Amino acid sequence: MATRVYPPPSEELGRYASELLAGLLVRFPLKRSPVLEWAPYRVTAGMAIYDPPGIRLSRLVLDDLQKVHDTLVHEFAHLLALERAGRAGRGHGPAWKLAMSDLGAEAKVHHDFGVRRNTSRSEVRYTCDKCGTHLRRKRRLPRNRKYLHVGCGGVVRFAGRYSANDAEGDA
16 A cells, blocks of 8 residues: 655755765665655654655644754664564664764654644543533443442443533533
């Protein structure tokens, strides 16, 4: 199945990322050159793809040269660590930390770029049969089980979904 191709957020950032990757490959050649792609990730800044080798950068999160640089170096370090250490090079372990050091970058696992987090699509409501308290949850409880309200001991039953316009729940 073919992956959808997304354009970079700007020509400047796309050109910068391509040139940076080419420079990294000159300094640290890999057996198989990675493909650079842009993806509509809303929270993830980038992702290293091991087979076939590739680097995906977020066209939504990466909006300046420094963010593109930091993320591309981070993802390239994953591919470099994998090439040097095999399967032991996956993740953010010692091989990746060494690759980050060799690339002259701080071995930072998570980005701190300002992003809009995903919001819950809906919440569910449960009602206590005994006291009538409404309970709000992010997910439905598993079915075919009996749940008791901690406050009064009554049986708690699914009462429906909240819509985005509903007021806050009681508990």
